[in-house]
Amino acid sequence: MSSTTATKNGKERRGSSFQWISGIVLAIGGIFFLLPFFWMILSSFKPENEIASVPPTLWPETWTLHNFKYLFQNMNFDVYLVNTLIVVAFSFVGLFLNAVAGFGFAKYDFKGRNVLFVLVLATMMIPSQVTMIPVYLILNSLGLTNTMIGIVLPGLVGAFAIFLFRQFMSTIPTELLEATRLDGASEYRIFLQIVLPISKPIIAVQAILTFIAGWNSFLWPLIIANDEKLYTLSVGLSLLKGQYAGNYGLQMAGAAFMVVPVIILFTYFQKHIIENFSISGMK
Amino acid sequence: MKSFLNKQAPYVFIAPTLILLALFSLVPILVALVISFTDMDLGGLANFENIKFIGFTNYVEVLADPVFLKAIFNTLFYVIIGVPLVVLCSLTIALLINLGTSRIFKAFRVVYYLPSVTNIVAVAVVWSYLYNPSIGLFNYLLNLVGLPDVPWLTEPTTAKLSLILLALWKSIGLNMIIFIAALQGIPKSYYEAAQLDGANVWQQVTQITVPMLRFAIFFVSITTMIGWLQFFEEPFVMTNGGPLDGTLSVALFIYQNGFKFNNFGYAAAGSFVLFVCIIAITLVQLKMQKNESDMT
Numbered sequence: 001m002s003s004t005t006a007t008k009n010g011k012e013r014r015g016s017s018f019q020w021i022s023g024i025v026l027a028i029g030g031i032f033f034l035l036p037f038f039w040m041i042l043s044s045f046k047p048e049n050e051i052a053s054v055p056p057t058l059w060p061e062t063w064t065l066h067n068f069k070y071l072f073q074n075m076n077f078d079v080y081l082v083n084t085l086i087v088v089a090f091s092f093v094g095l096f097l098n099a100v101a102g103f104g105f106a107k108y109d110f111k112g113r114n115v116l117f118v119l120v121l122a123t124m125m126i127p128s129q130v131t132m133i134p135v136y137l138i139l140n141s142l143g144l145t146n147t148m149i150g151i152v153l154p155g156l157v158g159a160f161a162i163f164l165f166r167q168f169m170s171t172i173p174t175e176l177l178e179a180t181r182l183d184g185a186s187e188y189r190i191f192l193q194i195v196l197p198i199s200k201p202i203i204a205v206q207a208i209l210t211f212i213a214g215w216n217s218f219l220w221p222l223i224i225a226n227d228e229k230l231y232t233l234s235v236g237l238s239l240l241k242g243q244y245a246g247n248y249g250l251q252m253a254g255a256a257f258m259v260v261p262v263i264i265l266f267t268y269f270q271k272h273i274i275e276n277f278s279i280s281g282m283k
Numbered sequence: 284m285k286s287f288l289n290k291q292a293p294y295v296f297i298a299p300t301l302i303l304l305a306l307f308s309l310v311p312i313l314v315a316l317v318i319s320f321t322d323m324d325l326g327g328l329a330n331f332e333n334i335k336f337i338g339f340t341n342y343v344e345v346l347a348d349p350v351f352l353k354a355i356f357n358t359l360f361y362v363i364i365g366v367p368l369v370v371l372c373s374l375t376i377a378l379l380i381n382l383g384t385s386r387i388f389k390a391f392r393v394v395y396y397l398p399s400v401t402n403i404v405a406v407a408v409v410w411s412y413l414y415n416p417s418i419g420l421f422n423y424l425l426n427l428v429g430l431p432d433v434p435w436l437t438e439p440t441t442a443k444l445s446l447i448l449l450a451l452w453k454s455i456g457l458n459m460i461i462f463i464a465a466l467q468g469i470p471k472s473y474y475e476a477a478q479l480d481g482a483n484v485w486q487q488v489t490q491i492t493v494p495m496l497r498f499a500i501f502f503v504s505i506t507t508m509i510g511w512l513q514f515f516e517e518p519f520v521m522t523n524g525g526p527l528d529g530t531l532s533v534a535l536f537i538y539q540n541g542f543k544f545n546n547f548g549y550a551a552a553g554s555f556v557l558f559v560c561i562i563a564i565t566l567v568q569l570k571m572q573k574n575e576s577d578m579t
Contacts, residue, residue, distance in 0.1 A: 023385070029395075030395065054418060118356050125562075127534075130558050219404060266397065
C-alpha cells in the first residue's frame with residue numbers, strides 16, 4: 001500500500017518537474033517570439049533620436065504620438081485605411097459566396113458534383129506564381145487593372161473556405177431541411193433562415209480569418225494598383241519603408257497600426273480559431 | 284420561372300464560386316502555358332498582334348539563365364534547411380505545450396501563433412531594424428556578450444539564413460496547431476498502458492507519440508516543402524533578392540521578370556518549370572508515404 005503511494009508521488013513529482021522544464025523552455029522561446037512585437041509597439045511611441053540611440057533602449061524615455069500623426073497628416077494613411085476596409089468588406093461578400101457554395105456541395109446530390117468538387121480542391125495546389133501573370137493579363141483585357149474590382153475579384157473565393165463550409169454543413173441533419181421544404185420554403189429561404197443561423201460557429205471563425213487576410217492583403221494590390229488612391233495599408237507601408245528607410249519611428253508606427261488590431265482580434269477569438277483548426281485541419 | 288430556379292438551386296449555389304475559381308485559377312494555367320511559348324512582353328500587352336509563337340525558346344533560355352540557376356540553388360537551400368527546421372521546431376513546441384496541464388500553456392499557443400497572423404510588410408519593418416548592422420538589436424546583443432557583428436542581410440549565405448530565421452518565426456504557429464490537434468487525437472489509454480509498464484516520458488514520446496503522429500508529420504512536411512519551394516514574400520520585402528542575387532528565389536525571379544521587366548512569356552516559362560518541380564516532388568513524397576504505409 002505504502003509503496004504504491006510512494007511511486008505515485010514519485011511519478012507526480014516527475015510529471016511536475018517536466019512541466020516546469022517545458023514551461024521554462026517555452027517561456028524563453030516565447031520571449032524571443034514576442035520580442036519583435038514589443039519592440040515595434042514601444043518604438044512607435046519614441047522620438048526619432050531615441051530610436052537611433054546606441055545602446056538601444058526598450059522603454060521610451062519621452063512618449064510621443066508624433067509618428068502616428070505624421071502618418072495620417074502627411075502620408076495618406078487615412079486613404080490607405082479606407083481602401084483596406086473596402087477590401088475587407090468585399091472579402092466578406094466572398095465569404096458569403098463560399099458559404100453558399102459549401103452548402104451546395106454539402107447538401108445536394110446533383111450531376112457532376114464530385115468532379116466539380118475535386119476541381120475546386122485542385123485549385124489549392126496551383127502555385128500563385130503560375131497564375132499571377134495570366135490573371136493580370138485577364139484583368140487587363142477586361143479593363144480592370146488599377147480598379148478596386150481588379151484588386152478584390154481574384155481573391156474573392158477560395159477552395160479551402162469552401163471545403164471547411166462543406167465539412168461543417170454536411171453535419172446539418174437532412175430531416176431538418178426536408179421538414180422546412182414540406183412547409184413550402186424555397187431552397188434559398190432554407191439556406192438563409194435555417195442553414196446560416198446553424199452555421200454561426202464556422203461563419204464566425206471564417207469571418208475572423210477573412211478579416212485578417214483582407215487586412216493583410218499586399219501582393220495583389222501592389223501589382224494591380226498604380227494609383228496611390230487605391231493603395232492598401234500594406235502597400236502604403238512598403239512605400240514608406242522604401243522612402244523613409246532611415247526613419248524607423250515612422251515605419252514602426254505604420255507597422256504597429258497594421259499589427260495591433262490583428263493581435264487584439266486574434267487574441268480575443270483565438271480559442272475558436274484554434275479549435276476550428278483542430279477539428280477541420282486534420283480531417 | 285420561380286420553380287425552375289428552385290429546381291436548379293444547387294447549380295445556382297455553386298455557380299458564382301465556380302465561375303470565379305475557373306476564371307482566376309483554372310483558365311490562368313492554360314493561359315500561362317500558352318504564353319510560355321510566346322515572346323509576349325509589354326508590346327504584346329498593348330496589341331496581341333505583336334505576340335509571336337516561339338516554341339520552346341523561353342524554356343531553353345530560362346534553363347540556361349545563370350540568374351535562374353542561382354534562384355534554383357537558393358530555393359533548394361531554403362527547402363533543405365527550412366523544411367526540417369520548421370517541422371522539428373513546431374513539433375517540439377507542440378509536444379512541450381501538450382505536456383503541460385496548467386492554464387499558462389494555453390497562453391503559449393497564442394504567443395507562438397501570433398507571428399503567423401501578422402502582416403508581412405509590418406514584420407519586414409521590425410526585422411529590418413533587428414537585422415540593422417549599426418543600430419540593430421541583434422548585433423547589439425551579440426556585442427554585449429563579446430561576439431562580433433554578423434552581416435545579417437549583407438552577405439549572401441548569411442542573408443539566406445537570416446530570411447530562414449524570419450520565416451521560421453512566422454510559420455511555426457500554424458504547423459504547431461496542426462500537431463497539437465493530432466496530439467489530442469491520440470487515445471489516453473495508450474499512455475496509461477505504457478505507464479503501467481514503467482515507461483518514462485521520453486520513452487512514451489518516442490514509442491507512442493511520434494509514431495502516432497506519422498500522418499501529421501507527413502502532412503506538415505509536404506505542405507511546408509511546397510511553401511518553401513514558393514518562398515517569395517520574405518526575400519521580396521526584406522532584400523529584394525540581394526545581395527548579389529544571394530536571396531533570390533525562383534518565385535521572386537518569376538515576379539521580377541513578369542512585373543519589373545515585363546517579359547511575360549519568359550516569366551511564364553519559369554513558372555511552369557517551378558510548377559512541374561512542385562508536382563514531381565509532391566508525387567515522390569506521396570509515393571514514399573504509400574510504400575511506407577504498405578510495409579506496416
